[in-house]
Amino acid sequence: MANIVAIVGRPNVGKSTLFNRLTGTRRAIVMNTAGTTRDRQYGKCEWCGKEFSVIDTGGWVVNSDDTFESEINRQVDLAIRESDVVLLVVDVNEGVTQFDTEVAHLLRQAKKPTVLAVNKVDTFEQQYGAADFYKLGLGEPFILSAENGLGSGDLLDEIVSRFRKDDTDEEIDDLPRFAIVGRPNAGKSSILNALIGEDRAIVTDIPGTTRDSIYTRYNKFGKDFYLVDTAGIRKKAKVTEDMEYYSVVRSIRAIENSDVCILMIDATRGIEAQDLNIYSLVQKNKKGLVVCVNKWDLVESKTTADIKGYENAIRERLAPFTDFPIIFCSALTKQRIFKVMETALHVYENKQRKVPTAQLNDKFLPLIENYPPPANKGKYIKIKYCTQLPNTQVPTFIFFANLPQYVKEPYRRFLENKLRQWWDFNGTPVQLFIRAK
Numbered sequence: 127m128a129n130i131v132a133i134v135g136r137p138n139v140g141k142s143t144l145f146n147r148l149t150g151t152r153r154a155i156v157m158n159t160a161g162t163t164r165d166r167q168y169g170k171c172e173w174c175g176k177e178f179s180v181i182d183t184g185g186w187v188v189n190s191d192d193t194f195e196s197e198i199n200r201q202v203d204l205a206i207r208e209s210d211v212v213l214l215v216v217d218v219n220e221g222v223t224q225f226d227t228e229v230a231h232l233l234r235q236a237k238k239p240t241v242l243a244v245n246k247v248d249t250f251e252q253q254y255g256a257a258d259f260y261k262l263g264l265g266e267p268f269i270l271s272a273e274n275g276l277g278s279g280d281l282l283d284e285i286v287s288r289f290r291k292d293d294t295d296e297e298i299d300d301l302p303r304f305a306i307v308g309r310p311n312a313g314k315s316s317i318l319n320a321l322i323g324e325d326r327a328i329v330t331d332i333p334g335t336t337r338d339s340i341y342t343r344y345n346k347f348g349k350d351f352y353l354v355d356t357a358g359i360r361k362k363a364k365v366t367e368d369m370e371y372y373s374v375v376r377s378i379r380a381i382e383n384s385d386v387c388i389l390m391i392d393a394t395r396g397i398e399a400q401d402l403n404i405y406s407l408v409q410k411n412k413k414g415l416v417v418c419v420n421k422w423d424l425v426e427s428k429t430t431a432d433i434k435g436y437e438n439a440i441r442e443r444l445a446p447f448t449d450f451p452i453i454f455c456s457a458l459t460k461q462r463i464f465k466v467m468e469t470a471l472h473v474y475e476n477k478q479r480k481v482p483t484a485q486l487n488d489k490f491l492p493l494i495e496n497y498p499p500p501a502n503k504g505k506y507i508k509i510k511y512c513t514q515l516p517n518t519q520v521p522t523f524i525f526f527a528n529l530p531q532y533v534k535e536p537y538r539r540f541l542e543n544k545l546r547q548w549w550d551f552n553g554t555p556v557q558l559f560i561r562a563k
């Protein structure tokens with residue numbers, strides 16, 4: 127399963143500088159939501175061949191009536207529930223503050239794997255100041271300069287060593303795993319209840335090893351699959367769940383641990399900024415997609431033209447990826463809710479699809495012969511052969527060419543469109559690379 131690291135700490139200790147160092151800004155997703163003082167970020171980091179996600183969770187809510195304490199509680203609580211390892215960042219120049227002490231206390235209480243980074247140790251002399259942080263009771267403080275990189279290798283070694291070991295991994299089996307995601311009030315709990323309450327189809331809850339179980343096994347239409355619980359869907363937490371930002375962070379784990387995401391959209395609101403945030407998480411993690419337009423019962427005019435218009439508007443917002451199914455449903459009246467699950471299963475099959483090499487070449491070689499890549503700088507480009515790679519997360523195709531660097535994006539897209547036309551890859555990302563033969 128995917129590992130997630132949450133960065134927590136006071137403002138200005140260097141969390142976002144560290145985030146950038148770990149992930150490279152280029153690859154980050156910025157979750158800009160109202161109510162927080164600055165944008166939250168999500169990105170991927172790779173260290174020693176292990177990829178994991180990093181969330182910078184330390185947002186501060188403006189105009190909040192809450193006390194400082196409940197604010198800390200909320201943030202740390204989120205980090206504890208939604209991550210595998212918490213990275214607490216403190217500032218060597220400030221020494222141990224009240225905030226640090228309180229956060230450390232909460233983390234110790236939760237027995238959460240925690241790594242303590244003492245930041246802004248830019249010079250060797252400053253490292254002696256780090257010893258003071260032992261008293262937080264979180265083990266050895268790791269000295270760090272997020273700005274110049276000093277200490278980041280040791281810090282990463284420590285983070286990676288705290289992940290669950292592969293042999294105890296909660297890898298269950300190879301049944302499809304679906305996540306129902308979407309903004310608050312889109313109807314996620316309603317559809318889950320409509321599906322699961324329908325009959326006693328739940329086979330079992332998989333007991334979590336180091337954290338709460340997030341999979342529910344489900345049996346329908348003679349098919350077996352798991353629904354990945356977005357924390358807070360089934361058991362609604364009381365406070366502040368309306369905060370959009372928190373609901374995005376909640377979605378991350380469910381998305382990462384799924385094969386296909388069912389993105390619930392509220393028909394009465396259409397696609398809004400937060401839907402796009404969640405969608406970009408789905409894309410970044412290369413998951414299958416079913417868009418589910420819920421509360422269809424509330425939409426009055428449902429002519430074919432209206433439906434077409436609605437569909438087009440959604441595809442436009444999610445472009446350039448447009449080859450995904452859209453289902454109009456109602457969790458309330460149960461209209462088409464099983465169709466949603468059927469479609470998710472279908473997308474899962476598409477994501478597993480293997481096209482035999484002979485079939486690929488039979489189709490593509492004549493096409494390429496008739497429509498070759500445009501010559502570039504007087505050079506003719508020949509694509510000789512193509513094949514699908516085995517054992518990839520998403521269907522991945524390689525086209526072998528004499529001069530791969532001259533094959534441009536529009537031509538690559540042309541090939542992808544043909545691929546999607548000839549075989550059913552509806553709802554799944556595919557990768558298509560041109561390589562030297």
Ligand code: GDP
Pocket residue numbers: 135136137138139140141142143144245246247248270271272273274
């Ligand atoms: P955040 O609010 O915790 O995300 O903190 P930022 O990453 O925005 O950093 C706050 C300030 O501290 C910025 O001016 C950074 O340039 C500075 N800073 C971050 N890391 C270091 C460091 O390792 N050494 C020094 N000297 N300054 C740093």
Ligand code: GDP
Pocket residue numbers: 308309310311312313314315316317359420421422423424455456457458459
């Ligand atoms: P969640 O926050 O995404 O889990 O959303 P909920 O399932 O809690 O639904 C939010 C509100 O929308 C509740 O009042 C539901 O009764 C209502 N709702 C959910 N699905 C539908 C639907 O298909 N039609 C209508 N009319 N209301 C719905």
